[in-house]
Amino acid sequence: MSPENKKILMVGAIIAIILSVLAPFLASSNPDGLDKNVIEFVGGGSEEKAEEIIGEKNKVAYESPFPDYSIEGMHKIGEVLAILIGTVIMLALGLGVSILLKKKK
Amino acid sequence: MHIGDGLIPTEQAAIYWIVALVFISLSLKWARKEMDEAKVPMFAALAAGIFAIQAMNIPIPWGTSGHMLGGVMAAIILGSPFAGVLLLTLVLIVQGFLFADGGILAMGANILNMGVIASFTGYYAFMALKGSLGMVKASYIGGWVGIVIGAEAVAIQFAVAGIFPLIPGMTWMGIYHAVIGVVAEGLVTAIVIGSIMQTRPDLIVSSSKVGA
Numbered sequence: 001m002s003p004e005n006k007k008i009l010m011v012g013a014i015i016a017i018i019l020s021v022l023a024p025f026l027a028s029s030n031p032d033g034l035d036k037n038v039i040e041f042v043g044g045g046s047e048e049k050a051e052e053i054i055g056e057k058n059k060v061a062y063e064s065p066f067p068d069y070s071i072e073g074m075h076k077i078g079e080v081l082a083i084l085i086g087t088v089i090m091l092a093l094g095l096g097v098s099i100l101l102k103k104k105k
Numbered sequence: 106m107h108i109g110d111g112l113i114p115t116e117q118a119a120i121y122w123i124v125a126l127v128f129i130s131l132s133l134k135w136a137r138k139e140m141d142e143a144k145v146p147m148f149a150a151l152a153a154g155i156f157a158i159q160a161m162n163i164p165i166p167w168g169t170s171g172h173m174l175g176g177v178m179a180a181i182i183l184g185s186p187f188a189g190v191l192l193l194t195l196v197l198i199v200q201g202f203l204f205a206d207g208g209i210l211a212m213g214a215n216i217l218n219m220g221v222i223a224s225f226t227g228y229y230a231f232m233a234l235k236g237s238l239g240m241v242k243a244s245y246i247g248g249w250v251g252i253v254i255g256a257e258a259v260a261i262q263f264a265v266a267g268i269f270p271l272i273p274g275m276t277w278m279g280i281y282h283a284v285i286g287v288v289a290e291g292l293v294t295a296i297v298i299g300s301i302m303q304t305r306p307d308l309i310v311s312s313s314k315v316g317a
Contacts, residue, residue, distance in 0.1 A: 005146040008308070012150020019157035027172075028164035033281030034106050034259060036169045040277075041269045042112075058111030064205035069160055086199055087157050093195050094152025098145045101136035 013091055020087045024069075024079035106174070106256060106282070107200065108215055110208030113266045121262070122213025128190050128221045135187035144183060147308060148192070151179045156196050163289050171285030174219045177227030177251040178294045181244055182301065184310025189224025190216075218258045227251020232311065240312055241299045248294030249286035256282035 001009070031039060031047070043050025066085070071078030113121070140148070155175035162170040175196075176189030197215050200206035207215045231247030238246070260278040264271035269278075301308055 001146065002142070005143065009146035009150055012146070012154050016150070016153035016157040019154070019161060023157065023160040027160060027162040028170035030162070030164055030168050030170040032106065032162060032171050033165075033169055033256065033278060033285065034108065036167065036281065037263075037269060037274060037277050038112070041274065054109065054111035056111075058109075058208075059115065060110040060209050062202075062209050064201075064203055066203055067205040069204050069206070082204065083157065083160050086160075086203060087153050089199055089203070090156040090196065091149055091153040093199065094149030094192075095145065097191070097195065098136065098140050098148040101133065102140045102142070102145060103137060 009095075016087045016091070017084065020083040021080055023083055024076050106171075106215075106219055106252075106259060107197075107207035108211040108218075108259065108262075109205075110210050112208075112268055113211055113214055113262060115210060117262070117266055118210045118214060121217050122210075125194075125213040125216040125221065128187075129194050129216065132187040132191040132194070135185055136191055139183075139185065143308075144310075147182060148188070151175070151182065152192055152195055155179065155192060156199065158293065159196065159200070163285070165281065165284045165288065167281070169281055171281060171289060173248070173285070173290040173293050174223050174252055174255065175290075175294075176220055176224035177231065177248045177290070178244070178297055180224050180228035181231055181247065181294070181298055181311045182309050184314060186221075186225040186228040189228065190220045193220030193224065214259075214262060218255045218262075222258045223251035223255030226254040228311075232314070235311070240302055240309070241295050244298040245291040245295035247291075249283075249291040252286045252290040253279060253282050 039047050039050050042053055066082040069079055069082045071082050159172050162172045164170050176193045179192045180186045180189040194216050201209055201212045227247040227250050230250040231243045234246055235243035256278040257275055260274040263269040264274055306312055
């Protein structure tokens with residue numbers, strides 16, 4: 001990879017890492033626009049009721065290793081770590097997929 | 106805007122998966138044709154940056170929050186809405202499988218709404234406006250259009266599934282995401298496009314493309 005292209009990758013990686021570290025401290029914990037509507041329309045204003053109704057209907061048994069961008073028992077540090085892990089995976093995945101698909105000379 | 110599992114009935118979720126897979130395969134075709142040495146680092150940087158910024162929920166009124174999607178930004182920089190589709194597909198796969206952000210069965214719908222519908226509508230709104238408004242303003246509006254139309258697509262799917270009533274669902278999804286579009290998606294898209302235009306305008310493929 002040329003120095004110019006390396007620079008683009010580095011700038012992107014640094015911005016992404018800064019965002020990952022700051023996100024657990026700055027991000028709002030309010031429900032997002034869709035979740036808010038689900039709480040209103042499905043749970044009649046109650047988040048717990050909405051979760052209960054959805055949980056009964058959910059047939060997918062898959063469990064994520066870092067639910068809600070957190071690591072159990074590690075609080076804020078766990079959130080920073082979880083998002084950082086995701087960011088590093090995305091960087092590797094973005095590189096891997098684009099290199100694999102790159103047109104051959 | 107991530108839909109979790111247990112909301113959309115299985116048959117409907119399967120249909121959204123099929124439509125999403127068609128667009129994913131078209132996006133792979135785009136990449137095989139257009140991905141070159143210069144786009145590789147930008148694609149990887151955008152993949153990491155968009156994942157990270159999606160973790161940054163911004164508070165808006167009504168006790169709600171939201172984050173940008175980023176597909177329109179990727180489409181403008183890499184010169185095709187299929188770039189947004191491919192990038193958001195990778196982001197949504199990682200978010201769904203590792204972080205329980207969006208369901209597995211519902212992932213097709215999430216790819217369709219945030220990857221396909223938002224990227225396409227936003228990119229073509231940008232292309233239609235960039236000649237008259239310039240790159241920065243057009244990218245602001247493009248980002249805004251993408252997230253609002255993507256949110257309305259969710260409202261329509263939820264009305265079909267019988268989860269939200271159609272008009273109130275569309276109204277509230279529209280209101281929340283119109284605000285998120287102003288304070289997050291449009292703003293960040295315009296800032297990123299503006300900064301690259303000032304430093305390395307050659308990196309933005311769509312800047313040299315003729316507007317629709």
